[in-house]
Amino acid sequence: MRMLTHNMLSSNIKGVTNGFPLRIEVEKVVEKQVEINHDFLRNIFPKIDWKAFFDASRVMGYAELPEEAPEPSVLESDLEFLRKFHHALLELHLEEGALVCPETGRKFPVNKGIPNMLLHEDEV
Amino acid sequence: MWYLCVFYHRLLDYRKPEVESLADLFGAFEDKQSPDFATRNRVLEWRLPKHHHPDSPFHFVNLPSEDVARNIANRSILVKGIYELWGEGSSFEELKEAVTSYPDERKLPYLESESTFKITVDSFGKVMSLHEQKERIWGLSYIPFKGRVNLKNPDHNFWLMETDDNATNNGLPPVVQRRIFFGREVGGADRKLIPTYQLKSRTYLGPTAMDAEMAFLMANQAQAAPGKLVYDPFVGTGSILVSAAHFGAMTMGADIDIRVVRDGRGPDCNVWSNFKQYGLPMPIALLRADNNLPPWRHGLKEVFDAIICDPPYGVRAGGRKSGGRKLLKGVVGPYTVPDDKRADHIPSTAPYSLLECVHDLLDLAARMLVMGGRLVFFYPVLREDDSVEDHFPEHPCFKLVATSEQILSSRYGRVLLSMVKTSSYTEELALAARIKHLEFKENHTKWLENGNLHSSVFSPADVESGDLKVSKESKPKYRGKYV
Numbered sequence: 001m002r003m004l005t006h007n008m009l010s011s012n013i014k015g016v017t018n019g020f021p022l023r024i025e026v027e028k029v030v031e032k033q034v035e036i037n038h039d040f041l042r043n044i045f046p047k048i049d050w051k052a053f054f055d056a057s058r059v060m061g062y063a064e065l066p067e068e069a070p071e072p073s074v075l076e077s078d079l080e081f082l083r084k085f086h087h088a089l090l091e092l093h094l095e096e097g098a099l100v101c102p103e104t105g106r107k108f109p110v111n112k113g114i115p116n117m118l119l120h121e122d123e124v
Numbered sequence: 125m126w127y128l129c130v131f132y133h134r135l136l137d138y139r140k141p142e143v144e145s146l147a148d149l150f151g152a153f154e155d156k157q158s159p160d161f162a163t164r165n166r167v168l169e170w171r172l173p174k175h176h177h178p179d180s181p182f183h184f185v186n187l188p189s190e191d192v193a194r195n196i197a198n199r200s201i202l203v204k205g206i207y208e209l210w211g212e213g214s215s216f217e218e219l220k221e222a223v224t225s226y227p228d229e230r231k232l233p234y235l236e237s238e239s240t241f242k243i244t245v246d247s248f249g250k251v252m253s254l255h256e257q258k259e260r261i262w263g264l265s266y267i268p269f270k271g272r273v274n275l276k277n278p279d280h281n282f283w284l285m286e287t288d289d290n291a292t293n294n295g296l297p298p299v300v301q302r303r304i305f306f307g308r309e310v311g312g313a314d315r316k317l318i319p320t321y322q323l324k325s326r327t328y329l330g331p332t333a334m335d336a337e338m339a340f341l342m343a344n345q346a347q348a349a350p351g352k353l354v355y356d357p358f359v360g361t362g363s364i365l366v367s368a369a370h371f372g373a374m375t376m377g378a379d380i381d382i383r384v385v386r387d388g389r390g391p392d393c394n395v396w397s398n399f400k401q402y403g404l405p406m407p408i409a410l411l412r413a414d415n416n417l418p419p420w421r422h423g424l425k426e427v428f429d430a431i432i433c434d435p436p437y438g439v440r441a442g443g444r445k446s447g448g449r450k451l452l453k454g455v456v457g458p459y460t461v462p463d464d465k466r467a468d469h470i471p472s473t474a475p476y477s478l479l480e481c482v483h484d485l486l487d488l489a490a491r492m493l494v495m496g497g498r499l500v501f502f503y504p505v506l507r508e509d510d511s512v513e514d515h516f517p518e519h520p521c522f523k524l525v526a527t528s529e530q531i532l533s534s535r536y537g538r539v540l541l542s543m544v545k546t547s548s549y550t551e552e553l554a555l556a557a558r559i560k561h562l563e564f565k566e567n568h569t570k571w572l573e574n575g576n577l578h579s580s581v582f583s584p585a586d587v588e589s590g591d592l593k594v595s596k597e598s599k600p601k602y603r604g605k606y607v
Contacts, residue, residue, distance in 0.1 A: 001409065001411070002408060002409060004408060004409065005376075005408070005409035005411065007421075008420055008421060008424055008427065009411075009419050009420065009421060010419060010420065010421035010422065011419070012417055012418070012419045018422075019421070019422075020421040020422065021421075032406070034405065034406075035405060037350060037351055037374070038351075039350065039351030040350075040351045040352075040353070040374055043351060043352075043353070043429075044353070044427070047424070047426070047427045049421070090408065107466075107467075109467065111386060112386050112387070113410075114382070114385055114386040114410055114411060114412060115411045115412070116382055116386075116411075116412045117411055117412060117413040117414075117419040118380065118382070118412055118413065118414055118446060118471055119414070119417060119446050119471065120461050120466070120469055120471045121447060121448055121451055121458045121459045121460075121461070121471055121472060122458040122459060122460045122461065124417060124446045124447045124451075124458075
């Protein structure tokens with residue numbers, strides 16, 4: 001699971017009002033190279049919740065992102081930032097671990113890189 | 125400018141919508157139209173050759189530039205070629221007259237002595253021997269070709285295409301009449317894609333994996349392109365996303381069945397391996413999620429450029445959603461999973477009717493697609509229904525831009541619907557959509573309820589009443605959609 005996915009997901013258990021961001025429990029992180037696509041990064045940048053993204057990258061062991069969300073103009077000029085953003089967003093994978101609901105503590109397991117977001121009977 | 129557009133003679137209903145979708149992708153509608161998504165007209169001007177039936181593979185299409193024409197032709201699946209027509213006629217004399225009177229300034233740049241060329245003789249509805257083909261090529265000696273012939277890699281490709289009167293066409297009027305066309309090729313489809321991606325060489329397959337040709341047509345309807353993000357909420361073995369990835373889009377997929385998305389049939393036979401097999405970039409994300417209860421965070425919207433899917437409509441595969449059958453009916457209360465068994469618990473699921481599934485899909489797409497983004501999905505139709513058009517689901521955020529039917533059996537077919545998001549998602553619109561959905565449900569979709577579609581497709585015909593015979597005879601067979 002990439003950090004982009006983490007940034008999009010929340011706990012949708014019935015009754016939970018704020019299921020985002022999910023806390024990451026890391027068992028195994030892998031890095032997979034992905035070809036950089038600037039257009040894609042520019043399109044997706046405004047959709048990212050930066051705080052959640054920053055925190056998640058920290059948990060995943062990557063500390064090179066700025067804590068404050070940069071201005072979108074940086075994407076046009078700063079190639080170094082684009083590379084870091086790309087790396088944190090798309091190349092860091094949570095291979096094994098879990099996503100934890102911030103309200104209830106319910107664990108959504110992540111096996112073989114696939115987050116299992118399906119709810120149990122008593123959660124729908 | 126008008127170009128001659130020749131199609132492969134298959135999937136007739138899909139031909140023009142594909143060209144129009146690609147024309148939109150390559151900017152054919154940009155200059156003259158307003159930038160507003162709602163009012164933009166995405167329809168091209170088409171014309172048929174004299175006395176040709178609309179099913180004819182020969183069409184004329186008006187395109188703004190040769191670059192647009194080339195881009196469309198090269199990316200398409202069903203366009204055999206787009207040509208600058210130098211002349212046409214119903215006899216070789218007429219053709220000669222037409223080609224000779226075609227302006228020299230359009231012809232001479234392609235006939236220069238430094239260039240190489242090739243002439244291909246093609247026919248529709250008949251076969252020509254090599255000798256006949258050669259004769260026809262020599263017959264073109266009135267065109268002042270100065271370049272050298274190069275059959276393998278010519279600078280310019282010329283085509284002589286010929287059709288005969290086809291008297292028999294299953295009792296319908298003939299598709300084509302005798303006509304001869306001569307033109308310069310601008311571009312043509314790369315049909316090699318289809319054998320490369322054909323399902324029989326795919327490592328990981330499911331029972332409803334999408335045929336490669338159809339998957340490419342869907343990706344073209346969705347205008348998949350580099351820098352875009354494409355989502356499939358019923359990803360299965362990823363057969364639709366493979367085609368989107370081929371065109372350079374980033375892909376994301378979800379499925380309710382964890383065995384399919386996570387495990388596949390082993391480490392080298394799963395959704396990932398299907399992408400690896402063709403050297404395509406892996407999906408950005410695969411996850412297990414329920415389309416009925418999507419796990420996207422509150423406030424997240426307009427992230428996907430396209431959503432493409434083949435929803436489970438209960439004929440080959442049925443949909444499932446969270447919550448047990450009895451639970452949702454209120455017969456039993458929710459089962460509370462003991463804490464020690466939570467990690468490996470397999471939650472029960474209930475059947476997910478197509479109607480509900482499509483409603484959820486439209487709601488999800490209305491929220492998650494960018495403005496101008498496309499929702500492309502298959503929707504089943506029973507063929508006894510005559511007024512099919514009125515039965516398609518609607519949503520206030522979307523404009524339906526293309527419908528293409530594929531007949532699957534004498535009982536039912538499926539229609540590929542392409543919708544463009546034309547207004548942004550608001551709570552009021554979502555509510556309006558909900559009301560519309562309920563009306564739709566009430567009015568004419570009993571057959572969409574669980575199992576009804578399945579039984580109308582598979583139950584034996586009621587022969588005794590003789591109704592079937594009557595309806596069969598009264599309706600002329602439209603052969604076009606079969607090919």
